Amino acid sequence: MRYCIANWKMNLNISESIDFIRSLSKKNLQNNKTTIILSPSFTSLSDVSKGLKKTKIQLGAQNVNSNTHGSYTGEISVSMLKEFECGWVILGHSERRQYFNEEDVILNDKLNTVLANGLNPILCIGESFDQRKNNETFSVLKHQLDIALNNIEIGNNKILLAYEPVWAIGTGLAATTDIISEVINYLKEYLMQNFSLNIPILYGGSVSKENSSAIIDIKGVDGFLIGTSSLDVNEFYDIYLNMIKR
Ligand code: 13P
Secondary structure: OOEEEEEEEOOOOOOHHHHHHHHHOOOOOOOOOEEEEOOOOHHHHHHHHOOOOOOOEEEEOOOOOOOOOOOOOOOOHHHHOOOOOOOEEEEEHHHHHHHHOOOOOHHHHHHHHHOOOOOOOEEEEEOOOOHHOOOOOHHHHHHHHHHOOOOOOOOOOOOEEEEEEHHHHHOOOOOHHHHHHHHHHHHHHHHHHHHHOOOOOOEEOOOOOOHHHHHHOOOOEEEEEEOOHOOHHHHHHHHHHHHOOO
């Protein structure tokens, strides 16, 4: 299975989200080897969920709290997401790590809560520009995985890993196919050897209709986590078409 995932971040209000799904659901989405997941803002989850009811498009959230309930002002729990039939949740996005101090230990807690409550996590990892420049890419990725995945029990859930180099996010400069291939190979091997995990690995960072065919052709790339290009329904659909053609 391949995954074409939109991360709308803090974009698209309710009416814009509804317009998007109205347009997208009119298109041919019959390929059953590629799952589309839309991750709107929390405030749009309810309406997007209703809008997706008769479609095969799935729903994701962009974050969740590690506690199941309690005095955590401004936070959202797994049961609140499940009310909207939200099956997926993005965890550890670099923007949350960077701006909201989300550390790997917190992600480990979040993964445990999400998995224990039957949601499917999309775990994001990636190195910064400086870390790559200093040849720290693999040690950074290893560290992120070691802590986040420590003692997690996946059970019957699905878990996806998204490799999103921080320097490629929102810059218009995706990682080269050589870099993506090298990292994905490393991750596949590391996950198998250390966690006995064989899970889909996605690429994220300036994915566009122009570069998506070349990236999906890389062995081991199982899909995309798309930011900017997921905000325009036609561009997002073009990427989906490029995925299903290959
Ligand atoms: P861009 O596609 O805008 O680079 O964002 C990628 C991303 O952060 C998806 O989670």
